[in-house]
Amino acid sequence: MENKKLTQAQMDTKWTELGDFFRRKSIWMLMYCTGCCAIELPQAMTSAYDMERLGMGPMATPRQADVLLITGYLSLKTLRRLVYTYEQMSEPKYVVAFGPCVINGGIYHDSHAVLNRLDHYLPIDVYISGCMPNPESVMNGFTDLMDLIKNKTAVGWKNYRDNNEWYKKNQMDALGEVFVHDEFHE
Amino acid sequence: MMNSMNNQALVSELENRFSLLNVDLVSESQVAIDISNNDVHTVLAYLKSLGWKQLSMLTNVDWIEEGKYQLVYIIFNWDNPIYIQVRTKIERENPVFRTVTSVYPGAKYYERDVHEFFGVKFEGNPDSEKQLFLENWDDLPPLRKDFDAKAYSDRKYAKREYTKDFSNKGGKK
Numbered sequence: 033m034e035n036k037k038l039t040q041a042q043m044d045t046k047w048t049e050l051g052d053f054f055r056r057k058s059i060w061m062l063m064y065c066t067g068c069c070a071i072e073l074p075q076a077m078t079s080a081y082d083m084e085r086l087g088m089g090p091m092a093t094p095r096q097a098d099v100l101l102i103t104g105y106l107s108l109k110t111l112r113r114l115v116y117t118y119e120q121m122s123e124p125k126y127v128v129a130f131g132p133c134v135i136n137g138g139i140y141h142d143s144h145a146v147l148n149r150l151d152h153y154l155p156i157d158v159y160i161s162g163c164m165p166n167p168e169s170v171m172n173g174f175t176d177l178m179d180l181i182k183n184k185t186a187v188g189w190k191n192y193r194d195n196n197e198w199y200k201k202n203q204m205d206a207l208g209e210v211f212v213h214d215e216f217h218e
Numbered sequence: 219m220m221n222s223m224n225n226q227a228l229v230s231e232l233e234n235r236f237s238l239l240n241v242d243l244v245s246e247s248q249v250a251i252d253i254s255n256n257d258v259h260t261v262l263a264y265l266k267s268l269g270w271k272q273l274s275m276l277t278n279v280d281w282i283e284e285g286k287y288q289l290v291y292i293i294f295n296w297d298n299p300i301y302i303q304v305r306t307k308i309e310r311e312n313p314v315f316r317t318v319t320s321v322y323p324g325a326k327y328y329e330r331d332v333h334e335f336f337g338v339k340f341e342g343n344p345d346s347e348k349q350l351f352l353e354n355w356d357d358l359p360p361l362r363k364d365f366d367a368k369a370y371s372d373r374k375y376a377k378r379e380y381t382k383d384f385s386n387k388g389g390k391k
């Protein structure tokens with residue numbers, strides 16, 4: 033115990049731990065209601081399950097949000113907007129994906145418009161199963177996310193940074209280009 | 219007078235004026251008529267003057283075995299709740315039709331939609347070939363019956379690999 037001074041790396045870890053403690057008790061969600069699973073959010077948020085008791089609440093803009101909820105099937109066109117949204121969020125950021133549609137395409141696995149595996153394009157921290165997942169599973173998914181943050185295993189955002197080339201390549205393969213062109217943006 | 223017309227009276231009114239190829243009284247509030255290509259504009263304009271002011275939908279049906287496309291104009295009257303489907307068949311190969319934007323300006327977007335999903339060209343609507351929903355589409359129009367959505371999906375989107383076989387073999391082991 034002769035040298036009590038902590039190294040910079042140790043200090044950083046301590047701060048991150050402290051940050052994570054508060055972070056997991058105040059998770060602000062950005063709800064990207066892409067598919068029908070979104071219908072389960074109102075029950076989870078309102079008095080029946082009262083998500084706010086876990087410290088979770090809705091947030092209006094990506095820059096202020098901690099977690100991105102992808103609630104259901106993701107079409108090619110939506111992925112473009114989703115990549116914009118995800119990249120605007122400030123780190124650390126987490127992604128929770130709902131339903132089998134984002135795992136393997138679900139009932140839309142043979143559609144021309146719907147992506148099959150979301151984890152090829154964006155890093156997912158928690159999957160919630162069920163088509164659609166009932167509010168208990170939704171709440172359970174959120175407590176899982178809190179545990180992951182506690183155990184320092186919610187590292188999707190780091191993976192996205194470290195393997196950015198791989199993610200970008202997959203996005204390009206599916207989309208051609210990520211940039212949004214439409215008459216309402218031009 | 220027009221606003222109290224029931225669907226039978228409406229059909230006989232139309233039969234007097236135009237040559238209808240086929241009439242379907244689907245229900246009290248729905249009538250479907252089939253007409254030839256050349257009549258579409260006059261029939262739509264006439265019905266509009268009777269109060270069917272709203273083009274609720276323009277869509278297309280792919281009759282692949284017949285080699286035809288069927289354009290379906292669904293129009294609605296707010297004073298007399300009868301939906302009328304005005305249907306006409308066009309060629310499936312190099313499908314072209316004249317725009318109805320002169321009668322229903324809102325058709326502008328529906329025609330873009332039909333162009334995108336079926337490849338029908340609408341003469342006289344300069345916007346009809348602009349993309350609407352699909353972005354950077356690179357294959358056959360996707361709602362044509364000969365478009366294989368599964369093959370497209372398999373080619374284009376990464377699939378999840380399973381080490382275990384979860385497929386249902388009709389209950390057999």
Ligand code: SF4
Nearest residue numbers: 067104105131133163
């Ligand atoms: S998983 Fe089921 S409920 Fe959820 S978006 Fe897909 S089809 Fe809809």
